[in-house]
Amino acid sequence: MQHEPVVRLEGVTKKVGSRTLVENVTLDIPPGQVFGFLGPNGAGKTTTIRMMVGLTSISQGDINICGYSIKEHFEKAVANVGAIVENPEMYKFLTGYQNLRHFARMMKGIDAKRIEEVVRLVGLGNRIHDKVRTYSLGMRQRLGVAQAILHRPRLLILDEPTNGLDPQGIRELRDYLRHLCRDEGTTVFVSSHLLSEMELMCDSVAIIQNGRLIDVRSLRNGNESKAEAAETGFTVDEPERALAVLEGGSREGNVITLKLARDEIPEINARLVQAGIKVYGIQTVTRSLEDQFLEMTGGDPIG
Amino acid sequence: MGNFLGLVRNENMKIYRRVRTWVMLGILAFCNAILPVLFSMVDSGGQTTLWDSVMLTASFTFYLCTIFSVIVAADSVAGEFSWGTIKLLLIRPWSRSKILLSKYIAVILFSLLCTLLLAAVAMLASSIFFAGGGESSLIGPGESGSAFTFRYLLCDYVNLFMTVAIAFMLSTVFRAGGLSIGLALFIMFAKGIFASLFNPDRYGWAKYLLFSHMDLSGYLKADEGPGGATLGFSLAVLAVYYIVFMAVSWYVFHKRDVAA
């Protein structure tokens, strides 16, 4: 990368008592990317994010945001950050708009126009003038995003932002994050265990497990592994007979699954059809990040 | 960075946009309006003066005033933790000290508002039923009624001020509103018992206890307080305790990790 990283974690360790929650994490987050932070429950994602925004102290190491240490120059460092840490809790007895006014007053140069712009962006519409008490989870999530982007931060940190959003909301969020990234040069750091989401959203991911960073990889390497064998599912009317015809594969309901290379798919289809079996659908299950992730973390129990 | 007054405005907004606050203010105004009426009904010989009525009223309603201020103080920090909004509040370009200060200022402003409301309503209601002049049983001869009443209310406010400081500290330390309210109110009601249990006249060290000095109204009549203390000594003891309470609040708020 030719640019300075926006965030630099240097040997970050968090200890609580004798437990080590995050251990020696070193990570550079380049600017202008949507950067995923992936890990199973209890891996230390939220803990790391809490340290990045100064909510918890750092036991060892340091975190630099836009060149300022969060330890030494908290106010300057955090001025570049907008964040949602875990659930977006708001003042329930205030309206959404009053909540935004509240956070706007805490930062420089946010006028009423900007607030309206943000409300439009997250699609809260007229409900913004209702009390937050009356909001659904997804609406609160949207309001959470709104308060995070209010001051046009250079770094946006979202801890499981799709939690509670409907498919439309997830899609809008994804598009919006892409837009922020591309047009405003915002760096977005999202944590999630919704792995398939990450694949659609992120340019790179860092994978954390048991407090340790185990991998950082780019997801935009073009269309890799075209020839690689992939799980392919055939939906048929007579699964038992299909199994016999194909002499292999596994059955789940009306779906027969086989590991096939791309070229083999039409052949298998032809064989099924010739045997008089009706094929209603063919689906390739690409080896997703999810599988890779499960492979890597070995499906370890939490903790 | 930014405007510190904005922080105080935020805290004010969080106090006055809640229905609860207006209920409290309403109750306070109502009680201060109704007590002089009751006094006027039991006052047989017309001996009660305007200032007597105000002080009598305040001697009841100041408890309410303290309780309401304690509730607001205890919720100020603990509320942010129980709502989870503390996470959004502390990730702004403001040091934790300034955020805590803005909260404390808003709490003190609320306690002042309550006190002013109390004084204003009590005086207004009393002036309808009682005359200003005449011999007063509460006020020494030759003393101005208004000046005495003012000093009386000031003593009450010092009491409230210390109780609120305790509630505010407990709120930052325990992050639990209910516990802080309970403990602070317990101290408010039990301090008389403590003060008589550990009487400075009997135990020399008891004159350094907070309880012995929270109620300064004794100095309105006499120059000597509990254990032969002077007003200056009492104020010094209060000041030391106050600084300790504030230092503890600040330290804990500054240092502690904010975890779910």
Ligand SMILES: Nc1ncnc2c1ncn2[C@@H]1O[C@H](COP(=O)(O)OP(=O)(O)OP(=O)(O)O)[C@@H](O)[C@H]1O
């Ligand atoms: N204050 C604390 N004291 C002790 N242990 C803690 C504390 N906070 C978190 N932990 C532990 O640290 C580990 C990491 O927690 P963290 O919340 O960072 O996980 P996460 O990756 O965000 O998980 P999830 O996907 O479930 O949100 C967990 O095992 C948790 O039990």
Ligand SMILES: [Mg+2]
């Ligand atoms: Mg988490």
